[in-house]
């Protein structure tokens with residue numbers, strides 16, 4: 001049988017039973033639409049989280065004090081952790097491929113200006129803090145390049161803090177109290193908005209040495225290291241470790257590249273998307289049962305026709321393929337309809353709830369269509385085999 | 400052309416053997432017009448189905464066009480049926496959702512014959528069986544006689560060695576039955592081999608060779 005004739009024969013069968021075809025295909029369509037919509041939300045979430053992180057750049061490494069044991073805690077080796085210092089950060093500038101290194105300490109502090117006070121997040125950092133995190137200054141300048149150990153009492157305000165304290169007045173040059181000490185405002189940051197629940201605008205930035213004194217701390221919380229984007233990550237990590245081990249006498253730090261974090265996030269989020277797709281897949285299964293049922297009925301109804309086809313020369317395999325083809329085409333039609341439905345619903349969802357990130361990955365769409373056809377074929381196997389195994393004479397006699 | 404030797408067919412019904420055919424010997428030559436008659440249950444249909452390779456004998460050998468087809472595989476049987484056998488049934492057996500044209504075309508479609516060649520043959524078949532005006536009609540829009548003409552055209556579409564008709568007029572009124580018989584005789588006149596199973600002595604009388612079957616055996620074989 002020629003391919004075109006094969007398709008046309010199947011198509012005529014499906015077209016003759018329009019309502020039945022439509023309802024059965026709908027079962028598959030709902031399943032596919034569910035898969036598409038759920039994966040669209042999953043993928044949207046994925047992209048959202050990744051975008052939130054990568055706005056700080058991907059070629060950044062975080063160095064934190066203490067060591068995370070990945071191979072199970074060994075009881076004997078209790079590490080004495082040396083503090084991570086500003087000098088460590090300065091030393092890391094000489095590590096290979098490193099462009100910036102920025103010592104960071106973070107805490108809460110009260111800021112006061114003309115009787116107005118506000119509790120904000122305070123970052124102690126170097127003049128490179130803004131560059132490392134790709135943040136921009138709206139007016140004035142970021143912290144100047146003072147001696148790290150004797151920096152002046154200067155502060156940069158997040159946009160929200162500036163607005164709350166100064167209103168419409170120009171905060172530049174303004175004198176405010178930060179944690180009880182007097183500071184002069186040299187800059188205001190551009191608004192960065194919420195990042196993963198953190199309000200980066202409700203913050204102030206002061207030199208790291210002063211922040212350590214203010215919080216009475218010896219150790220930094222972390223060091224941001226920015227490296228050349230094209231550099232081999234392993235060598236960058238190696239260089240950082242070598243320098244800090246030399247300075248501390250032991251590996252008492254943890255080096256976490258942003259890229260590795262992204263990979264972990266990616267894996268987790270992919271798993272979520274996949275799990276969600278699998279849940280949608282259950283409704284596909286129901287659609288598959290619909291095809292199985294309808295095809296079983298069709299084989300029973302068309303028994304004498306099957307006998308006739310065999311009498312005029314169709315082989316068993318020919319009959320098998322005709323019914324399998326019918327199942328596959330039915331599922332493919334449903335799959336296509338489901339694809340459009342799911343896509344449309346995702347778009348509508350994106351319009352109705354702009355906060356919910358929605359993205360339809362085309363790979364999932366293609367996979368869903370293939371799965372639909374697969375489900376159709378699987379559902380068709382049983383009835384198609386029944387049809388193929390009919391004895392031609394007995395089939396002809398059934399009326 | 401067709402040679403049956405010692406063909407037997409038994410059915411097991413409720414643990415008992417029913418001898419539908421017992422050692423039938425039969426030769427049919429090209430161009431014959433043969434009728435098979437006999438009481439109900441005598442084995443006429445069984446004989447025809449064995450000739451048509453829809454059924455297999457329990458014993459004996461069957462040669463079709465000088466080839467032993469007794470032990471062919473299921474797929475090979477399908478191929479031989481497609482190429483050499485044209486069936487005409489009492490209940491027409493047209494596919495209800497296909498048009499007359501598509502029904503006639505069916506064996507050629509299954510055989511994978513190319514569309515241009517199909518079109519040529521279809522034009523000839525429609526003309527020959529007086530179906531030109533009915534090509535686009537579905538079976539439920541055709542009369543019984545027209546349905547049977549479509550079935551005959553379908554049986555002829557592959558240019559078969561033999562046409563096997565099991566009570567082709569059994570489901571038609573007298574007049575229409577005559578008409579269908581005329582069509583089958585026309586096939587014979589054009590050189591075709593026709594075997595008809597019938598209960599109607601008149602039809603039997605019109606054929607050129609008359610077989611009588613009784614209780615699974617050929618009891619008489621007359622020729623004009």
Ligand SMILES: Nc1ncnc2c1ncn2[C@@H]1O[C@H](COP(=O)(O)OP(=O)(O)OP(=O)(O)O)[C@@H](O)[C@H]1O
Nearest residue numbers: 410412417418419438439440441442443444445446
């Ligand atoms: N599939 C079958 N299973 C069991 N017995 C069968 C089967 N087919 C035919 N028979 C038996 O074989 C015998 C011959 O049947 P067959 O159909 O050939 O008769 P027939 O001459 O065509 O009769 P009719 O004129 O009624 O059509 C009958 O006794 C019938 O009951």
Ligand SMILES: [Mg+2]
Nearest residue numbers: 443444445565
């Ligand atoms: Mg019979």
